[in-house]
Amino acid sequence: MRIMIVGAGSLGLLFAAKLAAYCERLTVITRTREQAGELAGQGLEFNDADGCQKLKQNESLEFGYFIEEEQKAAVATNSKPYDYIFLMVKQPAITKELVDYLDNHMDERTYLLCFQNGMGHEEKLGEVIDSHRLLLAVTTEGARRDGFTRVSHTGHGVTYIGSMQHSEEIDPSAHFLLVELLGKAGFQSEMSKNMDVRIWSKLIINAVINPLTAIMRVTNGELLNTTSSMSLMEALYQEAYAVALAQGVALPDRLWESLLGVCTATSQNHSSMLQDIENSRPTEIDRINGSLLAIANKLNMKLPTHETVYLLVKALE
Ligand SMILES: NC(=O)C1=CN([C@@H]2O[C@H](COP(=O)(O)OP(=O)(O)OC[C@H]3O[C@@H](n4cnc5c(N)ncnc54)[C@H](OP(=O)(O)O)[C@@H]3O)[C@@H](O)[C@H]2O)C=CC1
Numbered sequence: 671m672r673i674m675i676v677g678a679g680s681l682g683l684l685f686a687a688k689l690a691a692y693c694e695r696l697t698v699i700t701r702t703r704e705q706a707g708e709l710a711g712q713g714l715e716f717n718d719a720d721g722c723q724k725l726k727q728n729e730s731l732e733f734g735y736f737i738e739e740e741q742k743a744a745v746a747t748n749s750k751p752y753d754y755i756f757l758m759v760k761q762p763a764i765t766k767e768l769v770d771y772l773d774n775h776m777d778e779r780t781y782l783l784c785f786q787n788g789m790g791h792e793e794k795l796g797e798v799i800d801s802h803r804l805l806l807a808v809t810t811e812g813a814r815r816d817g818f819t820r821v822s823h824t825g826h827g828v829t830y831i832g833s834m835q836h837s838e839e840i841d842p843s844a845h846f847l848l849v850e851l852l853g854k855a856g857f858q859s860e861m862s863k864n865m866d867v868r869i870w871s872k873l874i875i876n877a878v879i880n881p882l883t884a885i886m887r888v889t890n891g892e893l894l895n896t897t898s899s900m901s902l903m904e905a906l907y908q909e910a911y912a913v914a915l916a917q918g919v920a921l922p923d924r925l926w927e928s929l930l931g932v933c934t935a936t937s938q939n940h941s942s943m944l945q946d947i948e949n950s951r952p953t954e955i956d957r958i959n960g961s962l963l964a965i966a967n968k969l970n971m972k973l974p975t976h977e978t979v980y981l982l983v984k985a986l987e
């Protein structure tokens with residue numbers, strides 16, 4: 671299979687490191703020449719519970735870049751199109767220029783798989799990309815990038831893949847090979863016909879874990895250590911759950927237990943929002959807690975705890 675990964679951050683490098691051995695061609699696209707150069711020169715270092723591994727650029731693994739400001743891109747030319755492009759950037763990075771770049775690398779058999787926390791990605795992408803070629807993914811895998819070329823797998827999770835608006839049109843068998851490939855690489859993955867439920871479930875999990883870890887500067891696991899942080903988690907959870915119910919979303923029965931399970935499975939992880947704060951980058955708070963607040967506002971619902979954490983993260987940004 672031929673895959674392009676756009677975004678060489680925590681998740682992008684994790685998937686690149688684990689998929690490389692199983693792809694006919696894997697291209698990783700960074701945002702800077704420097705990172706692509708270091709990856710090509712030094713290789714990609716991957717750490718997990720089994721130890722450390724280094725992947726060198728070779729005929730099936732290559733590193734390129736797309737510099738939006740200069741409209742400059744470099745990737746080895748190759749006549750065969752990609753089967754999948756994995757979009758692994760944060761939501762604010764999905765600009766018109768990036769979407770055009772993605773579109774230019776797709777033909778009629780390429781699917782774009784957008785990994786997301788929060789909401790609103792498919793609207794931005796759908797303006798250019800044909801909705802039948804657009805797949806969404808949510809994952810509870812945990813990853814942390816250290817420097818340009820090193821990534822650690824900080825927690826195992828599940829990855830769900832499907833489409834938002836056209837779920838009934840998605841033929842899961844069409845993506846059997848992708849699910850099989852992800853499985854071989856060590857990612858538990860499933861096609862889902864209920865992506866709205868998956869996206870809402872993940873949204874709620876992120877709307878609880880991410881702002882609290884970013885504000886308190888703790889790992890996901892440390893949230894479980896005190897009754898005060900557990901009370902905050904519960905308050906955020908209850909408020910978000912009420913919004914989903916009011917929207918008519920049939921959330922899974924044991925979502926609270928799943929949320930606690932994510933904290934345990936990724937206990938050493940710095941959430942993506944904490945990583946953003948630590949690196950002085952804009953966070954995805956607008957797409958996560960901000961999305962919930964916007965929906966609640968339309969429904970005349972008040973979410974005082976979400977409002978507070980939203981403002982605190984904005985202040986930290
Ligand atoms: N980290 C985690 O454990 C998890 C993350 N997620 C979600 O996955 C997505 C990716 O998250 P994560 O990997 O943590 O984010 P990171 O910020 O670590 O990585 C995003 C990467 O995208 C790069 N990028 C930004 N713009 C462009 C562009 N125009 N072209 C190419 N690359 C670009 C950034 O480059 P640069 O570094 O140069 O700024 C960065 O390396 C997010 O939606 C996140 O919410 C979901 C589950 C877990």
Ligand SMILES: CC(C)(CO)C(=O)C(=O)O
Nearest residue numbers: 810812879936939941942
């Ligand atoms: C699953 C979790 C909470 C892992 O840290 C995540 O999605 C994130 O960090 O954004």
